[in-house]
Amino acid sequence: MLKPSSSTISWVVFAGAALLLSLLLQDLYLRSVLNLIAISALLAVSLRFVMLMGELNFAIAAFVGIGAYTAGYLSTAMDIPFWVAIPIAGIVTGIVSAAFGAVTLRAKGPYFLLIGFAFTEAIRVTYSKVPALGGTSGMVGIFPPLVMDPWMPFLVMATVVVLLVVFFIMERSDFGRVLFAIREKEEVARSVGINTFVYKIVTIAFASFAAGIAGGLHAFVNNVISPGDFSYLMAAFALAYVKVGGEDHFAGPILGAIFLVSLSAYALGFGGDEHFIYGGAIVLVVLLMPKGAVGAVARMRLRKTDVKGGANAALEQ
Amino acid sequence: MQPSSNDALLRVNGLSKRFEGLLAVDNLDFEVRPGEIFGMIGPNGAGKSTTFNLISGFIPWTTGKVQICGKTMRRGKPLVASDAGLVRTFQHGSFVGGISVRDNLRLGTIVRKKTAERDAAVVEVARRLGLSEHLDETTSNLPHGLQRRVSMAIAIAAQPRLLCLDEPLTGLNDTEVATVLTVLDDYRKTQGRAILLVEHNMKAVMRICDRIPVLHHGAHLATGSPEDIRGNKAVIEAYLGESHAA
Ligand SMILES: Nc1ncnc2c1ncn2[C@@H]1O[C@H](COP(=O)(O)OP(=O)(O)O)[C@@H](O)[C@H]1O
Numbered sequence: 393m394l395k396p397s398s399s400t401i402s403w404v405v406f407a408g409a410a411l412l413l414s415l416l417l418q419d420l421y422l423r424s425v426l427n428l429i430a431i432s433a434l435l436a437v438s439l440r441f442v443m444l445m446g447e448l449n450f451a452i453a454a455f456v457g458i459g460a461y462t463a464g465y466l467s468t469a470m471d472i473p474f475w476v477a478i479p480i481a482g483i484v485t486g487i488v489s490a491a492f493g494a495v496t497l498r499a500k501g502p503y504f505l506l507i508g509f510a511f512t513e514a515i516r517v518t519y520s521k522v523p524a525l526g527g528t529s530g531m532v533g534i535f536p537p538l539v540m541d542p543w544m545p546f547l548v549m550a551t552v553v554v555l556l557v558v559f560f561i562m563e564r565s566d567f568g569r570v571l572f573a574i575r576e577k578e579e580v581a582r583s584v585g586i587n588t589f590v591y592k593i594v595t596i597a598f599a600s601f602a603a604g605i606a607g608g609l610h611a612f613v614n615n616v617i618s619p620g621d622f623s624y625l626m627a628a629f630a631l632a633y634v635k636v637g638g639e640d641h642f643a644g645p646i647l648g649a650i651f652l653v654s655l656s657a658y659a660l661g662f663g664g665d666e667h668f669i670y671g672g673a674i675v676l677v678v679l680l681m682p683k684g685a686v687g688a689v690a691r692m693r694l695r696k697t698d699v700k701g702g703a704n705a706a707l708e709q
Numbered sequence: 710m711q712p713s714s715n716d717a718l719l720r721v722n723g724l725s726k727r728f729e730g731l732l733a734v735d736n737l738d739f740e741v742r743p744g745e746i747f748g749m750i751g752p753n754g755a756g757k758s759t760t761f762n763l764i765s766g767f768i769p770w771t772t773g774k775v776q777i778c779g780k781t782m783r784r785g786k787p788l789v790a791s792d793a794g795l796v797r798t799f800q801h802g803s804f805v806g807g808i809s810v811r812d813n814l815r816l817g818t819i820v821r822k823k824t825a826e827r828d829a830a831v832v833e834v835a836r837r838l839g840l841s842e843h844l845d846e847t848t849s850n851l852p853h854g855l856q857r858r859v860s861m862a863i864a865i866a867a868q869p870r871l872l873c874l875d876e877p878l879t880g881l882n883d884t885e886v887a888t889v890l891t892v893l894d895d896y897r898k899t900q901g902r903a904i905l906l907v908e909h910n911m912k913a914v915m916r917i918c919d920r921i922p923v924l925h926h927g928a929h930l931a932t933g934s935p936e937d938i939r940g941n942k943a944v945i946e947a948y949l950g951e952s953h954a955a
């Protein structure tokens with residue numbers, strides 16, 4: 393492991409740079425790309441958090457949608473301001489996901505993944521059938537107050553940074569240890585009296601709270617949402633960020649999101665297709681760097697370092 | 710049948726488990742009392758691990774009644790058993806391989822210790838089981854004997870009133886066995902605790918156990934002191950063989 397101090401310092405520098413960038417960027421297109429990177433990183437970290445306990449949360453797209461629609465509805469139909477709508481979006485999403493988890497996580501097996509997939513599509517169809525939610529054309533006019541507009545990239549980034557810090561702290565605490573145990577050998581945790589079911593529900597609820605917040609932010613920065621935004625492809629993209637960055641390390645999904653969102657934003661300028669880019673990136677990464685970018689860097693460090701030296705340290709990180 | 714006492718940590722009555730056509734546990738009655746090491750023996754397939762699974766709630770029994778520290782258990786509810794004071798290990802590795810020894814021991818402390826007390830509890834359990842130098846190693850990289858001790862240490866870190874260990878000495882060398890036996894002996898001497906042990910190492914069982922029940926084809930064959938068991942004809946035939954009789 394790196395010394396906590398040096399890794400903490402790099403995190404703080406990194407977060408500070410991201411926040412500064414969100415304040416300084418003036419170009420509208422670049423601002424929208426930065427928002428998308430921040431929101432995507434939050435989704436990817438949320439997805440990976442649930443992966444810590446060995447479950448692939450394909451319902452994440454539904455939860456982002458529920459957050460976005462909650463925030464959109466509160467804002468457009470009820471005139472509830474941005475800073476109230478966003479937390480409510482997160483809380484509503486967290487509650488829905490807890491109920492979803494209580495049903496799907498009772499039994500071992502692929503239920504959570506499969507039902508998550510179906511749930512995403514069912515919820516998406518629901519939006520398009522409900523006139524109050526704008527039907528197939530979606531919701532328009534989801535605006536933050538005018539005075540906030542210049543600050544949106546900063547608010548998005550700051551919200552994401554705060555949530556990422558909470559994810560990080562949870563992973564490094566005893567909570568995270570229990571999640572690792574659940575993934576690898578749940579019965580050991582249960583034998584010493586740990587209520588693993590409660591841990592699973594809290595995990596999905598917190599991950600989805602963050603996904604709901606991400607959805608709410610997405611609604612307010614795009615001003616428009618439609619059912620098609622929240623198809624299972626969103627979950628597939630989040631999985632691409634995790635896999636490309638590397639799922640063994642907290643930084644993996646963040647780097648994956650930065651890389652893939654930037655790449656597709658760049659390629660879109662040349663008429664590229666983002667599905668194609670993501671698909672290609674996943675294939676390349678799985679073939680060339682099975683542990684993702686972070687894993688590849690760790691292995692390179694390993695080769696450079698003297699075997700007696702910090703070799704394992706680099707990998708263990 | 711043993712004489713009944715009111716303060717038994719574990720009381721089992723008419724416990725049976727049927728898997729399809731196989732009666733893996735057949736109408737067991739026994740109790741484990743404070744201060745004792747109760748050493749269950751029997752040939753492979755006798756139903757020892759299944760008995761562990763039943764009393765710890767990991768699988769539901771077919772019939773029977775189980776009480777832990779006076780509380781009546783519900784079938785197939787591991788949390789009820791652990792809340793009542795029973796913690797068990799699993800025969801085939803009771804640890805999480807992908808995390809450090811320290812993190813494994815930490816798991817044992819989560820339910821009963823406050824966050825601030827957990828570090829010290831982990832260090833203490835590691836010291837007693839000779840794991841101090843290995844705390845920061847990844848558990849799956851350790852040799853088998855150390856992994857066994859990690860399994861046991863997780864359970865001990867949870868400080869149960871009834872510690873149930875399924876073959877904790879398998880693959881341990883003599884020094885390691887001696888270390889573990891000292892730890893077990895200390896553990897049972899702590900007020901209000903007892904150990905339920907399943908073990909094939911007969912020398913160790915005979916040395917440390919107070920009472921030894923013998924299972925055969927799921928059923929109770931005999932219970933007695935190490936001397937009684939060593940001299941019991943039926944037990945020798947079913948399990949010990951002539952070599953142990955001397
Ligand atoms: N889950 C199960 N399903 C079917 N049969 C089982 C199961 N678990 C154990 N058995 C059978 O029950 C018998 C007792 O097994 P076990 O309790 O593991 O014995 P021991 O621990 O004494 O070696 C064996 O014949 C075993 O094959």
Ligand SMILES: [Mg+2]
Nearest residue numbers: 757758759800
């Ligand atoms: Mg067994």
